[in-house]
Amino acid sequence: MAPGGAERSRLAVPLGGAGAAGSARGSGPLVLRGHRSFLPHGAQYSYLWVLVMAVVYQAVYRRTASLFCRLHSTYVRKMRYLNELKEDDTLCRQAQNSGTFFLFHNLSPFLQKVGKKYLVPQLSAAGALDKSVIESELKGSFTDLRKALFIVDGKDSSLMASAQSLLRWHDSHQYCSKTGQPTQKNMAGSKRVCHASGITYYPQMSPVVITLVSDGSRCLLTRQPSFPKGMYTALSGFCDIGENVEEAVQREVAEEVGLEVESVWYSASQHWPFPSSSLMIACHSLVRAQEAEWALTSLKDLSS
Known part of the structure; x- marks a missing residue:
């Protein structure tokens, strides 16, 4: 017990083999009491160096592991790619040329019935086509979204709802609320800009x-x-x-x-x-x- 009744902290340091410190106090663990060390002068510096290097190694390992997970996370890569599409019109145009799309007519999605299931076909861009031609050629129909949400797969229903909301927002924000001038959407449709006032409008919920x-x-x-x-x-x-x-x-x-x-x-x-x-x-x-x-x-x- 230390003076005043408070027991000093103890740190056991196992030493492998009999070194300079081991020969002085045997080959068992040495005990450091309080702020004083019984390690020889050279061994103290060696021990501190090992301790510092261990701390540095752990910090570098945690940072490297975190960075590796972020770079190799499918979700993170996907979100960053989608963000690039919103900001880069050229990249978005390239994606549109090779991408697939849902079809809408008057805010109603196009569905195909296959057996007892209703599917949302994802089609390559083909320009504007007549409604009857699409329904006849693809053997489906444009369905009210309220009904469609309950008969398609959950993943498709979420995407359909987001798509219709975005289409509806663009339809109701074609003019600037401050100047009355037409607004223009970017390639991704993630915003509309009034060039007369410089105001940028973003979809809201x-x-x-x-x-x-x-x-x-x-x-x-x-x-x-x-x-x-x-x-x-x-x-x-x-x-x-x-x-x-x-x-x-x-x-x-x-x-x-x-x-x-x-x-x-x-x-x-x-x-x-x-x-x-x-x-x-x-x-x-x-x-x-x-x-x-x-x-x-x-x-x-x-x-x-």
């Missing part, structure tokens, strides 16, 4: 909260008069300017069903192309059971 309201034992679902009989949904609404997610959930629940939310927790998020590209932010919200019982007596089930 509107944040929407959708929440499953519960009192701990029951869930509250709602419906609209236009819904088919027996169809219900969770509460949802657009976020107002200045609101965070929790505040939007609390306001929507209060407005729609007259309940006060006690707690909110995030669940998941999803892009939704309706009405014009939304980011659906799903949450769970908890209300008091007594308050829910009182409020539900004033709500009418429109399905009856």
Whole structure:
């Protein structure tokens, strides 16, 4: 024990074989007590040099491994390539010449029915063709996106939704909101520029909260008069300017069903192309059971 009762730290250093330090204190491990070392002067420098080199090696290894993973990550390479396509018109033009595309007509994607499955054909660019010619030659049809999303593969449905949202955004942003002059899109369609004002417009999404309201034992679902009989949904609404997610959930629940939310927790998020590209932010919200019982007596089930 050190003076004052505090035990000094100990560091055991195994030594392989009997060296200068080993001969002085045997071939077992040497013990360094506190800030003092019992290693001979030359051995101290050797030990410190090995320690420094080990630290340097570990740092270099971690950096090299991280860089190697980033360079060889399929996802990272893909994201960087897509970003280059957005910024480089020449590279994007080259990709278009060798790429494949989904077909749309009036914002409706083209589908082919193969057996019991619906497929989204990816075709090479062929210029503008008549709708009836495409449907006849390719033996398919242009289908409303709301229906198409439920009958195609999940990977294709996500890509179709993104494509339609981008097409809709370009259709509604052909003119600058400041000057009224026409805007021009870049080759990738990732932005539109007004050369008169110098303003660049980028595609945007509107944040929407959708929440499953519960009192701990029951869930509250709602419906609209236009819904088919027996169809219900969770509460949802657009976020107002200045609101965070929790505040939007609390306001929507209060407005729609007259309940006060006690707690909110995030669940998941999803892009939704309706009405014009939304980011659906799903949450769970908890209300008091007594308050829910009182409020539900004033709500009418429109399905009856």
